[in-house]
Amino acid sequence: MNDAGIALQPESIWKSEGTHQVPFAAYTDAEIYQQELRKLFYANHWCYLGLEVEIPNVGDFRRTVVGERSVIMVRNKDGGVSAFENVCAHRGAQFCRERGGNAKGFHCPYHHWNYDLEGNLRGLPFRQGIRQEEQLHGGMPEDFSLKDNGLTKLRVATRGGVVFGSFDHDIESFEDFLGPTVLSYFDRIFNGRKLTLLGYNRQRIPGNWKLMQENIKDPYHPGLLHTWFVNFGLWRADNKTRLLMDAHKRHAVMVGVRSVAKPTADVTKGVASYKESMQLHDMRQLDIVPEPWWNGPTVTMLTLFPSLIIQQQVNSLSTRHIQPRGAGVFDFVWTHFGFEDDTAEMTERRLIQANLFGPSGYVSADDGEVIEFSQMGFDEKPWHRAVIEMGGRDTNEAETVASETLIRGMYAYWRKVMGI
Amino acid sequence: MANITPSDFLDLAALYAEYAAAVDAGDWERWVDLFADDCRYIVQPRENHERNLPLATLRLISKGMLKDRAYGIRETLFHDPYYQRHVVGIPRVLSIDASGTITAETNYTVFRTKLGELSTVFNVGRYLDTVVRTPDGLRFASRHCIYDSEMIPNAIIHPI
Numbered sequence A: 001m002n003d004a005g006i007a008l009q010p011e012s013i014w015k016s017e018g019t020h021q022v023p024f025a026a027y028t029d030a031e032i033y034q035q036e037l038r039k040l041f042y043a044n045h046w047c048y049l050g051l052e053v054e055i056p057n058v059g060d061f062r063r064t065v066v067g068e069r070s071v072i073m074v075r076n077k078d079g080g081v082s083a084f085e086n087v088c089a090h091r092g093a094q095f096c097r098e099r100g101g102n103a104k105g106f107h108c109p110y111h112h113w114n115y116d117l118e119g120n121l122r123g124l125p126f127r128q129g130i131r132q133e134e135q136l137h138g139g140m141p142e143d144f145s146l147k148d149n150g151l152t153k154l155r156v157a158t159r160g161g162v163v164f165g166s167f168d169h170d171i172e173s174f175e176d177f178l179g180p181t182v183l184s185y186f187d188r189i190f191n192g193r194k195l196t197l198l199g200y201n202r203q204r205i206p207g208n209w210k211l212m213q214e215n216i217k218d219p220y221h222p223g224l225l226h227t228w229f230v231n232f233g234l235w236r237a238d239n240k241t242r243l244l245m246d247a248h249k250r251h252a253v254m255v256g257v258r259s260v261a262k263p264t265a266d267v268t269k270g271v272a273s274y275k276e277s278m279q280l281h282d283m284r285q286l287d288i289v290p291e292p293w294w295n296g297p298t299v300t301m302l303t304l305f306p307s308l309i310i311q312q313q314v315n316s317l318s319t320r321h322i323q324p325r326g327a328g329v330f331d332f333v334w335t336h337f338g339f340e341d342d343t344a345e346m347t348e349r350r351l352i353q354a355n356l357f358g359p360s361g362y363v364s365a366d367d368g369e370v371i372e373f374s375q376m377g378f379d380e381k382p383w384h385r386a387v388i389e390m391g392g393r394d395t396n397e398a399e400t401v402a403s404e405t406l407i408r409g410m411y412a413y414w415r416k417v418m419g420i
Numbered sequence B: 001m002a003n004i005t006p007s008d009f010l011d012l013a014a015l016y017a018e019y020a021a022a023v024d025a026g027d028w029e030r031w032v033d034l035f036a037d038d039c040r041y042i043v044q045p046r047e048n049h050e051r052n053l054p055l056a057t058l059r060l061i062s063k064g065m066l067k068d069r070a071y072g073i074r075e076t077l078f079h080d081p082y083y084q085r086h087v088v089g090i091p092r093v094l095s096i097d098a099s100g101t102i103t104a105e106t107n108y109t110v111f112r113t114k115l116g117e118l119s120t121v122f123n124v125g126r127y128l129d130t131v132v133r134t135p136d137g138l139r140f141a142s143r144h145c146i147y148d149s150e151m152i153p154n155a156i157i158h159p160i
Helices: A030-041 A174-189 A210-215 A227-231 A344-356 A365-380 A405-418 B006-025 B028-033 B046-050 B063-076
Strands: A021-023 A047-051 A060-066 A069-075 A081-085 A100-102 A121-123 A130-132 A135-137 A155-159 A162-166 A195-205 A240-245 A252-257 A299-304 A308-313 A316-324 A330-339 A385-387 B035-045 B058-060 B082-088 B092-096 B102-114 B119-134 B137-147
Touching: A030 A316, A030 A405, A047 A060, A047 A069, A047 A316, A047 A330, A069 A162, A081 A155, A081 A162, A155 A174, A174 A240, A174 A252, A174 A299, A174 A308, A195 A344, A195 A365, A195 B035, A195 B046, A210 A316, A210 A365, A210 A405, A227 B063, A240 A405, A252 A405, A316 A344, A330 A344, A344 B058, B006 B028, B006 B082, B006 B092, B006 B102, B006 B137, B028 B035, B028 B063, B035 B046, B035 B063, B046 B137, B058 B063, B082 B119
Parallel strands: B035 B137
Antiparallel strands: A021 A385, A047 A162, A060 A069, A060 A100, A069 A081, A130 A135, A155 A162, A195 A330, A240 A252, A252 A299, A299 A308, A308 A316, A316 A330, B035 B058, B082 B102, B092 B102, B102 B119, B119 B137
């Protein structure tokens, strides 16, 4: 077979019906990536901004991003959350360079245009001009309106302590955006309890942002790539598994119940990562204590398209924010949290189990690595395609780890929205 | 700088040099050996440390956990092979008590070299250490790596 390469146009990259084969160009093409920012991150989708516990008091703010655009989320005077773009209405300066803090308002260092906690323009120097020899000189035109020159505001939705924003003010409600199935798993974690902030991890992964969504829509790999998951039954072929989606198939939940028994030969056959003789020296890393709110599942991995992953894996909880930075690279920001009524022992347990996750984690560090390897392959031959046929070619919900249906579902939605 | 004898200072500097040599050589057993029996090894972003947020990138709070990490690097964590090279500063001694326990800090830079690639700055920060005297010589009771680097270039597999 001749495989010397062909030139591609974005609208014609997808050669086959359905989504069981994904063209490599979907991960590499600069024009497609720009369209994704416009159609997925900047319109019609709720994107993750942060947690309310990060900004508890009036004036508390934190810098975040939607797609590639810098956004500030603020606890406003009414006690609610406002969000606006970090681009001065005057000359476009990204005026806030701090990570966060507390402010009475914001002002741009360039010409001192100043804004309130909702992003409204409050004033600017020399608006009426400068008085020289009894006369006013210069200044803004008389019809200049403060009201019309505020910062670009986002519509904000909060639920259970999590903050989402959208540049698209006509977007459906956050609840409709998630749909009842995904919302029920969201509410299971964020059921109104106050959260506690445990801290952050940040990594830059040289891969297309969709690969991280795929990674958490892929129940096929964890029991193969991640020894800890296989050995300790946290995610394994003999787990009770459910793969659920919203009606658009853009969001998903992988639900699992840990297997406590030693795996049977059937489960570990051909699984090189299973280490029969492996013994931990310190079992505190797997000191799993069931919590009443689990109500069955020991793991729920939510993928909220396009920007967020929510993890509950036994006692470890995190949000993982996908921040694209070009077709071939994204930043991945982990925010670990607990609940206000956690005992000191439970907090310590969550912190120790965090060793499994993040940029050094026993079951996460290698996800970033394999994503990088995939991107290397894509970059070399963008005319080629990936095969996503485990569990069939359809996009139906499933109850097995041997299925890539959630990825096919995501691309069915992606093709529709992108017109590709 | 706390009042430390030249001999203790040399021992401390030698421990730092031994540590860098062990982690650059990929000698994870030696890495574990350089810790006291009761020990902690924590790798943490500077933001978490300065804001008293407890989350760490790696939080190993016993020698057993260090051994598990050594096993993990060798047997369970799939990753792109790389060399690392530490450049470690001169110890700044913060205190030394009657039993000889030293607290000290020093700056470090870690360069990473992947096969066929240029060397890059991988992680930059400071070590904040508690060092105790044992029959085997000075050992780390605690090594806390507080890194400035805002982004981890994909993953940290080997100990810093």
